[in-house]
Amino acid sequence: MPEDVPLSWEEVARTHGRKIYNFAYRLTGNPDDAADLAQEVLLRVRRGLASYQPGSFEGWLWRITRNAFLDDVRRKNRRPTSALPDELDRFAAISTPSPDDVLASLRLGEDIQKALLGLPYDFREAVVMCDVIGLSYDEIALASAVPVGTVRSRIHRGRKMLREALL
Amino acid sequence: MTHLGELLSAYLDGEVTEDERKLVTSHITDCGTCQAELADLHLARSALRSLPVLDLPAGLLDGEASVVIPLVRRPRVWIAAAAATVAVFVGVATFVAPEPTVPITFNEISLEHNNRSQLDPLLTPGKAVPPVSLPIGGAE
Known part of the structure; x- marks a missing residue:
């Protein structure tokens, strides 16, 4: 059996659910939309696992995630929104060790998230x-259905735009 | 002097060939423009990597042994439409009850998803997938 074939839906949910949720949250800036999307992706994975062809599981999974996100945006016919301050407060309490660190990381994280939401989708x-999920260029190319050269260009330009926004 | 542009990001990520890596290390020794750009790219990458990894919302995957996903119902139009349609065609009374938070089964989520697909003209019409049958995984 190829190494990249997942054993079960439950295993996929356990090992990738958090990543899918983080991906969705960073793209939308909205925890409710991110939770909805994570559930939608896991449903699609459940239905798709039976017909999954051995190859790049990461590419397959993230293509499903990406398509689910784009379907959701089309369905709602609106642009992804920014998180509200209280939503960011909720997340800040999850993994930061001290109140000072909470405030510092919250402000920085909030600025970065806002800058991120200002970037064009691609x-x-x-x-x-x-940079958030940690996929290779090849995996991103598979997920996004574009050549690796396009991935390289998008990452470079995306980082430059983000840097400008954070100035 | 020709600057390196997107090769710099790929260099940061280790997504370059050996020849490209040598080109970058040689070039940035003498090129202040590319040095500055590399520093900017590194800062942007570090900023993204510094974002906290968020935990899944409580309950999103709870009870996976019995494949039950507690779902917080929110008053959205599509949920109401799906609930009404499901109630008519399937007679599932639980969908009609306006509970604010109700654990529902994977089958119910699947049914609701299919119903959404039927209502949504953006999705393939007439191709709704039957609800997923349980048990799943280790329940066999």
């Missing part, structure tokens, strides 16, 4: 897949 997706 560039936002590319830098989130690369």
Whole structure:
């Protein structure tokens, strides 16, 4: 059996659910939308696992995630929104060790998230897949159905735009 | 002098060939423009990597042994439409009850998803997938 074939839906949910949720949150800036999307992706994975062809599981999974996100945006016919301050407060309490660190990381994280949401979709997706999720260029190319050269260009331009926005 | 542009990001990520890596290391020694750009790219990458990894919302995957996903119902139009349609065609009374938070089964989520697909003209019409049958995984 190829190494990249997942054993079960439950295993996929356990090992990738958190990543899918983080991907969705960084693209939308909205925890409710991110939770909805994570559930939608896991449903699609459940239905698709039976017909999954051995290859790049990461590419397959993230293509499903990406398509689910784009379907959701089309369905709602609106642009992804920014998180409200209280929503960011909720997340800040999850993993920061001290109140000072909470405030510092919250402000920084909030600025970065806002800058991220200001990027055009293709560039936002590319830098989130690369720098938040940790996918390789090949995996991003598979997920986004574009050549690796396009991935390289999007990541570069996305980072430059983000840097400008953070100035 | 020709600057390196997107090769710099790929270099940061280790997504370059050996020849490209040598080109970058040689070039940035003498090129202040590319040095500055590399520093900017590194800062942007570090900023993204510094974002906290968020935990899944409580309950999103709870009870996976019995394949039950507690779902917080929110008053959205599509949910109401799906609930009404499901109630008519399937007679599932639980969908009609306006509970604010109700654990529902994977089958119910699947049914609701299919119903959404039927209502949504953006999705393929007439191709709704039957609800997923349980048990799943280790329940066999």
